[in-house]
Amino acid sequence: MKSLGSIMWFDPFRPMDFPQAWLPDPYILALTGAGFLIALVVWLPTALRRLPLSLPIVCIALGAGLFSFPQITLGPLPVRYPELTERFSEFVVIIALMGAGLKIDRVFGFRRWSVALRLIVVTMPLSIAAITLIGGWGLGLSWTVALLLGAALAPTDPVLAADVQVGPPKSEDEDDVRFGLTAEAGLNDGFAFPFVHLAIALAASAATGEPWLAEWIAVNVIWEIVAGIAAGYLIGRAFGWLTFHMPAESKLAKTGDGLIAVSATFVSYGLTEIIHGYGFLAVFVTALTFRHAHRDHDFHVGMHELVEQIERLMMMALLLLFGGALISGLLAPLEWSDAAAAFVILLVIRPIAGLVGLIGHDAGWRERLTLAFFGIRGVGSIYYLAYGLNHMPVEGGDRLWAIVGLVILMSILMHGLTVTPIMRRLDRSRGLDPDES
Template identity: 30%
Template sequence: MDINLVLALFAGAVLLISAFSTLLQRVSLPGPVLALAFGALIGPFALDVVRIEDFGLPPGTLLEQAARITLAVGLAGVALRLPHGYWRRDARWIAVVIGLGMALMFAVATGVLWAALGVPFLVALLLGAIITPTDPVVTTPIVTGSLAENRIPERVRHNLSAESGLNDGLAYLFVLLPVLLLTEPDRAWRELLTTVLLREVLGAAVFGALVGFLMGKLFVLVRRHGLMEESSYLAFVVPLALLVLGTGKLLGTDALLAVFVGVAVFGQVIPQRDEAQEDKVQDAVARLFLLPVFILLGMALPVEEWARLGWVPPVVLTAALLLRRLVTLWALRPLLRDVHDRSETFFLSWFGPIGVSALFYATLAERHTGRHDIFVYTTLAVTLSVLVHGLSTAPLSAWLQHREPERKQEEETAA
């Protein structure tokens, strides 16, 4: 493999997409859509310029580790995007959409897949768990940037960001349930409650919170005494995310959840002004990690295996992706009536894109179970989500912007 060819292709694509990012958002062609298409174009099913096998690692390993690192950097950006006091002020949204919403989305997705996809129940359960969480990295282009800030209310952007950050890490618990049932059925529930829940999930939350608090205090201390340059903020946050990711994995915890909790606590400890100055830069860095992952995925898409599936799986997967959110958020609307109005609820119930986190969990599940069909179905679902949610971002955000004056008028009339 010629590394210079890879650098030229990947960097050139990222440069062009970044240069025209605002224009592309306005015409509903966000970066992930174009990066995925570019990867497919240079891959073996089109121009065959570069193959993912040329990188010298098993494709599953390369995709899993690339997705893992991308998620860590993206989760850091999501956590820092939330203002001071957010978690206390918006506790109802978090409690409802995470405490009840994830379980309901998991049930709806699994039910649709089992009823219509024609796969065994445990495979449907695993696929349902993989597509349940909203992807924090793919959500970033929807809720950040000048277009999003002008069209989407701040509370909608913050709530979608917080949900995508938390449920991505907590999805580990949902994914490991069917993985354990497929690989160790006799010990599955015991392992889930002891090893997965107590050590890996709760341990990750405690570890992340502790590291985030200590690093936040250290950051404030060194800044107060002039020991760190003003421009060193980003150089502090990205290593913090990667430190928690690596150490959390070495300790046997759910490292992605630890990253989000750690950086969220860090963001609440540091001064608000520091956070506000740099979060846009952090989001830009996250996008630089996002686009290469989608180029890699485009090169690895199992197009021939999709073709053998026929037309039913794409329809079923699309239905599962959309219904899991639509059914859940409208079912939970009585508990969220004071948080979001109907137009905002519709926007939030539509935008539950999947992407990098689904890719990570699919490669992890394939590694544990040996079932390649999980990867085939998940990559098809990711591609469908990128197209459906990506192409609908601009029109639906414009619709929500037009609804904002009507909502304010209704509130004033009610008052």
């Protein structure tokens, strides 16, 4: 005869049975967590609108708290998942680039876009050069690795810079500061790539002795930039015609489905990468061209809203993992010189390079300082470092991740805590009421 205990599925007098019986299924936990994450995506931007606090700061704190639970044994360090880190950050960036391009109202022109072009042509190369010198002389890195670090940390991030960017399409919230930072973030993710490839080419040449300069200039500089711009323009024109200019009964704008912007993102990035062009640059150009196919159509608002929601969701997921990486030891390899370099990169190099790039620009000192200060570092830096480490041999990759992680963390904290008061003060100086919505 079986004992009573042998036929009962749960014995309240055995404490080990209780956790086993009531432990939630991991799928259920993930589903619940996703629900809370989506709710935060919707609610937090409104709740934080007037506070000196940013959504990325909250996400990192939540991620650190979540991964501090002993039940969660996953340590989301990028050195453990190099391919996943590269692809996930890549996906977040291309979505952000489409959103940035769609919300710019200003038609492209060298004079009208001069503030952004100054930041691309002058500020970014100066930043790359300065960071490379710090990495080579100050941190003892090899020059190729120092160049990779400079290329990763120079671009302004299109994902985390939402609070300093222009408003939605047709919102008329496009002053020179917001426009400049939005356009810079959209363009520099394409123009920083040649320097990443330069580091890779130098590393390969050092290992094999083969010449690199002609191929780098012809392929990585000329072809990939030209191909990115041309492909982005043609794909944007095609999607613009399909959406707004086909016969009335079949044009895509009739559907009211903003998913077409996601389609344009993937098609633009995929086709451009197939022909070995810069996909980041192509996506931004596609968004600009798509936006100007019918500049006053309300459908742009719907497309931007959908892209922005996807961007925020993916950004929050990535920053939760970033918070988990921080408490899992991401910053452990840091040396004191690395921490000092991070301060110099954010508080000296970017502001000075920004002001140099803006010499002669027709703007007041307040606007110039704001443009120079808000060189936010984030997801783009994660992607470029992951791409470089996955394509060239590097010793001490964990130290590079620690340096980039610290710069991103400092940027998120410094810029996140100051963006609301600075931008509100800037609006007041222009005679606008920042509380009007």
